[in-house]
Amino acid sequence: xxxxxxxxxxxxxxxxxxxxxxxxxxxxxxxxxxxxxxxxxxxxxxxxxxxxxxxxxxxxxxxxxxxxxxxxxxxxxxxxxxxxxxxxxxxxxxxxxxxxxxxxxxxxxxxxxxxxxxxxxxxxxxxxxxxxxxxxxxxxxxxxxxxxxxxxxxxxxxxxxxxxxxxxxxxxxxxxxxxxxxxxxxxxxxxxxxxxxxxxxxxxxxxxxxxxxxxxxxxxxxxxxxxxxx
Numbered sequence: 001x002x003x004x005x006x007x008x009x010x011x012x013x014x015x016x017x018x019x020x021x022x023x024x025x026x027x028x029x030x031x032x033x034x035x036x037x038x039x040x041x042x043x044x045x046x047x048x049x050x051x052x053x054x055x056x057x058x059x060x061x062x063x064x065x066x067x068x069x070x071x072x073x074x075x076x077x078x079x080x081x082x083x084x085x086x087x088x089x090x091x092x093x094x095x096x097x098x099x100x101x102x103x104x105x106x107x108x109x110x111x112x113x114x115x116x117x118x119x120x121x122x123x124x125x126x127x128x129x130x131x132x133x134x135x136x137x138x139x140x141x142x143x144x145x146x147x148x149x150x151x152x153x154x155x156x157x158x159x160x161x162x163x164x165x166x167x168x169x170x171x172x173x174x175x176x177x178x179x180x181x182x183x184x185x186x187x188x189x190x191x192x193x194x195x196x197x198x199x200x201x202x203x204x205x206x207x208x209x210x211x212x213x214x215x216x217x218x219x220x221x222x223x224x225x226x227x228x229x230x
Contacts, residue, residue: 007055
């Protein structure tokens with residue numbers, strides 16, 4: 001069974017993450033799932049982006065067993081596969097430690113929707129998953145990270161906010177494929193920067209009124225969306 005195209009797409013998505021300057025050294029990884037084959041392609045652990053090659057991309061199954069590849073997969077693989085198992089309509093996952101999004105995560109604060117830029121892509125706030133308990137830290141840490149992200153969303157669709165920050169840790173984003181998950185990582189960093197600057201200028205600023213949130217989100221994502229070309 002060939003995974004050449006899947007590995008190429010994941011390689012290119014990882015390199016885009018580096019190109020957009022959202023990673024420092026080896027901080028970050030991107031994956032993509034092939035649901036028909038029940039496998040995930042992901043960046044290998046600890047390999048610098050300047051050294052990364054298509055053939056280095058590792059193929060794992062949804063139980064985290066290596067299917068193809070001579071390198072160890074990302075240490076965050078279990079978080080990625082957990083999200084794929086729980087959310088059947090996502091196709092790509094990105095994890096970074098980008099500066100502004102990580103700052104919000106370290107402050108343990110959900111990113112409020114302060115303007116229409118965020119509302120264009122996220123229906124409301126960008127959630128912050130809870131600080132992990134000692135018991136969960138001592139368990140299967142990466143698996144538990146995925147569980148905390150899913151628990152944080154509750155009944156909320158992951159499509160309403162294709163991004164999350166994990167308290168004390170960093171952001172994760174997702175989309176229909178690896179490229180879209182990177183796109184959302186870029187957006188998240190810019191939104192986080194804008195929100196930080198807004199709160200710095202006006203600490204008491206309230207969240208954007210719901211009518212504007214509805215208008216901007218639904219004109220792009222609702223059943224009557226009209227933004228862009230058909």
